[in-house]
Amino acid sequence: MKQNINRCIKPVHIIFLLSLFGMLALIIAASFSKTHDYVPDYVDISGDFRLTTENGEVPDLGHLGDYISPGNNSFYLYYRLPDLEKDVTLIYRSKDVYTSVFIDDVLIYETSVPDSSFYNRSPGNLWNIITLDKSYSGALLSLKIEIVYDTKAVTADHFYLGDGVNIIVNFVHNKLPAIFISIIMLLVGFFLVVLDLIPKYHSARSNHGLLYLGIYALLIGMWSLLETNVLQFFVSDQRILQLINNVIMITDTLPLFMYLDCEYDAFKRPLTKWLCLVDLAYILFCLFAQITGIYDLHDLLAGAQIALVVGSTILFGWIVYAYMLCRRNKQDVVPVMLQMAGIGALFFTAMIEFTKYTSTDTMDRAGALRVGMLLFVIFFGISNQIQTYRLMVQGMKYDVVSTLAYSDGLTSLGNRTAYLEQLDSYIKSKTAEIGIVFLDINNLKLVNDNQGHEMGDKLIQEASVIIKESFGKYGKSYRIGGDEFCVLLENKDPQSVYESALEYFYKLIDDANNNNPYNLKICIAHGFSICKDLTKEEMEKAIRMADHAMYKNKAKLKGAVSSRHRFF
Numbered sequence: 059m060k061q062n063i064n065r066c067i068k069p070v071h072i073i074f075l076l077s078l079f080g081m082l083a084l085i086i087a088a089s090f091s092k093t094h095d096y097v098p099d100y101v102d103i104s105g106d107f108r109l110t111t112e113n114g115e116v117p118d119l120g121h122l123g124d125y126i127s128p129g130n131n132s133f134y135l136y137y138r139l140p141d142l143e144k145d146v147t148l149i150y151r152s153k154d155v156y157t158s159v160f161i162d163d164v165l166i167y168e169t170s171v172p173d174s175s176f177y178n179r180s181p182g183n184l185w186n187i188i189t190l191d192k193s194y195s196g197a198l199l200s201l202k203i204e205i206v207y208d209t210k211a212v213t214a215d216h217f218y219l220g221d222g223v224n225i226i227v228n229f230v231h232n233k234l235p236a237i238f239i240s241i242i243m244l245l246v247g248f249f250l251v252v253l254d255l256i257p258k259y260h261s262a263r264s265n266h267g268l269l270y271l272g273i274y275a276l277l278i279g280m281w282s283l284l285e286t287n288v289l290q291f292f293v294s295d296q297r298i299l300q301l302i303n304n305v306i307m308i309t310d311t312l313p314l315f316m317y318l319d320c321e322y323d324a325f326k327r328p329l330t331k332w333l334c335l336v337d338l339a340y341i342l343f344c345l346f347a348q349i350t351g352i353y354d355l356h357d358l359l360a361g362a363q364i365a366l367v368v369g370s371t372i373l374f375g376w377i378v379y380a381y382m383l384c385r386r387n388k389q390d391v392v393p394v395m396l397q398m399a400g401i402g403a404l405f406f407t408a409m410i411e412f413t414k415y416t417s418t419d420t421m422d423r424a425g426a427l428r429v430g431m432l433l434f435v436i437f438f439g440i441s442n443q444i445q446t447y448r449l450m451v452q453g454m455k456y457d458v459v460s461t462l463a464y465s466d467g468l469t470s471l472g473n474r475t476a477y478l479e480q481l482d483s484y485i486k487s488k489t490a491e492i493g494i495v496f497l498d499i500n501n502l503k504l505v506n507d508n509q510g511h512e513m514g515d516k517l518i519q520e521a522s523v524i525i526k527e528s529f530g531k532y533g534k535s536y537r538i539g540g541d542e543f544c545v546l547l548e549n550k551d552p553q554s555v556y557e558s559a560l561e562y563f564y565k566l567i568d569d570a571n572n573n574n575p576y577n578l579k580i581c582i583a584h585g586f587s588i589c590k591d592l593t594k595e596e597m598e599k600a601i602r603m604a605d606h607a608m609y610k611n612k613a614k615l616k617g618a619v620s621s622r623h624r625f626f
Contacts, residue, residue, distance in 0.1 A: 100220020
């Protein structure tokens with residue numbers, strides 16, 4: 059039993075060690091980013107753009123929508139290039155807008171994406187990479203920005219000028235901590251899903267709460283990774299990343315509702331069930347709208363934000379309610395407190411990012427939120443595993459008690475109690491016909507009297523092995539008395555099964571008699587009958603027939619006649 063319990067603890071160890079690995083990786087990445095002696099071969103020119111051609115107002119790149127005039131869907135930013143000693147690369151980010159770059163009114167670059175009904179109208183959140191010839195020294199660079207949705211979704215920022223490879227490498231380097239956290243979140247989600255698929259763990263909890271928590275971790279881990287803006291450097295058509303991002307934001311609330319139902323039976327409350335159905339209907343509508351082109355997913359994200367707020371509020375309410383119940387019933391509150399800590403970390407970091415997002419558009423909307431999300435998933439995962447472990451220990455204790463109650467201690471076969479309950483279950487379930495084999499060990503009393511009860515027990519054990527390996531392969535074996543056994547054959551053709559098993563039965567007895575310490579041959583009498591109509595009366599009749607056949611065989615083996623009565 060101790061070995062089984064140790065095996066149960068391992069998944070908790072995995073999550074714990076995984077979280078430690080994530081924290082260690084975060085510390086290493088942060089330390090590296092601080093101590094790395096690095097001189098970039100580029101400059102950040104974000105603050106050098108103007109709203110007019112010469113010495114105009116410096117625009118607020120976080121609120122570019124403020125510069126859109128009524129009735130117009132575009133405007134320009136201007137930048138005077140410095141003297142260039144060599145060819146350089148201009149890299150800037152744009153989000154949900156189309157941009158065009160002019161050098162002295164000559165178009166050298168514009169956002170271009172192929173038409174597709176599966177993507178949003180906008181080109182997505184992308185990095186624009188443009189090579190500028192050194193002959194452009196001192197020229198006026200004009201950047202035209204065309205909006206797609208509304209004035210709030212106007213973003214062009216993070217302008218870098220210099221060595222292109224250097225710019226990308228340094229950006230990825232600065233994002234290493236965020237990338238590590240996102241990957242750890244994905245790994246935690248993967249392990250939670252795998253744990254739920256292990257039959258032992260699923261049977262212990264009888265629900266898929268761990269699965270839905272793992273799915274949620276996978277979704278927010280991928281969203282967090284997309285928000286680093288690193289993958290955008292390595293994907294040709296970045297609209298696919300925008301589509302994935304929007305799909306995640308629209309669907310990530312549903313796993314929370316499913317988790318609530320698995321862990322707290324939330325769907326027993328009509329309000330929670332209807333909210334989940336509304337969220338599912340919203341997801342299906344978004345899918346229909348995107349495919350048909352009625353709406354972009356971007357236009358429908360407000361519904362996702364409402365669903366997330368409602369789902370998180372309900373989750374928090376359920377956790378508080380569970381905590382109060384645990385306190386009232388004087389139960390262990392550690393798992394619930396872990397969940398409350400996870401909710402608290404998520405709420406606190408979400409408020410930080412919400413405050414930043416309302417003041418200005420940010421490149422990475424996850425920011426501190428990804429740390430809160432990681433803590434949320436880890437705390438909930440560990441809480442779930444603690445509860446699963448306790449349920450499994452309780453199940454093991456139940457299995458031990460059940461084994462003692464229904465198993466024969468000497469032979470490990472089913473005992474008489476198990477035998478009688480099995481007969482009763484046949485009658486209740488109206489099982490198809492069964493075969494009944496009765497067996498009895500001859501000369502057990504002689505062995506007990508002449509060689510001692512220890513040798514008699516060995517004879518019983520050896521006989522039980524013969525019975526189990528021959529007849530027991532085709533049904534359930536029981537020791538129903540001191541020297542009496544029964545096997546219930548559940549095969550569709552019990553007569554042919556009995557005859558086949560009987561041949562092997564004789565062979566096993568012959569093999570045992572070639573080398574035995576009992577000074578007499580092992581001899582086991584047997585009898586057989588078939589019960590086709592599984593009623594109590596027919597079952598009793600079949601049992602009497604098998605019993606009678608066994609005693610006829612016993613008398614034949616002994617060369618004497620004896621009679622006994624047996625009752626169901």
